Amino acid sequence: MSDLQFYQKEYYDEKIKNKFNKHWDSIKDHTEERFRIHEMNSFASLKWEREPQDFKEQLHEENETRYKMDMDARKNREQWAGDAQGYEKAWTKANEILPVLSESVARLFGAGCTIFLYGPCADGKTNVSR
Structure with a gap:
């Protein structure tokens, strides 16, 4: 997954949810419900862009590490002993x-x-x- 997706997955509750809900409340009267996810992704992207570079680099490393672990586990799950x-x-x-x-x-x-x-x-x- 992209670093942005990983950021959303790991930090939605902590860094995005409350602020996005306030944002959505301010625009929902003139925005269709079907655009909520698109709007949330755009909002999260803006939040991601404003994060410090060292935080982004650390998150990228964590994302890469988890991806490698997941892929290794997936490759080894069907090995027959x-x-x-x-x-x-x-x-x-x-x-x-x-x-x-x-x-x-x-x-x-x-x-x-x-x-x-x-x-x-x-x-x-x-x-x-x-």
Whole structure:
């Protein structure tokens, strides 16, 4: 996310909300409700521009650090350790993922698509599912 979005996320309650609500109260009689979010983003952008440069730099570093941590966690979340629990989890997720994948491939090619997997199941039973 951009530094401005990160600023809004982290500091909305502390630095933006009360002042924006006062601003909105002063213009809402001649501004449609559907423009509230746009107005809030513009207001937050002005607040961001007025922040000291050292604050912006510190916030940028924090944003980058969190982004890297989030990406590392995302990359590692699906790593399979090769154990039975991970194998069972993969089969469980297959029922969620494969129908969507099959439908997407079918739409892409304008044809039917069947994905067939077989292998040991946790309960030892053979199961056929769509």
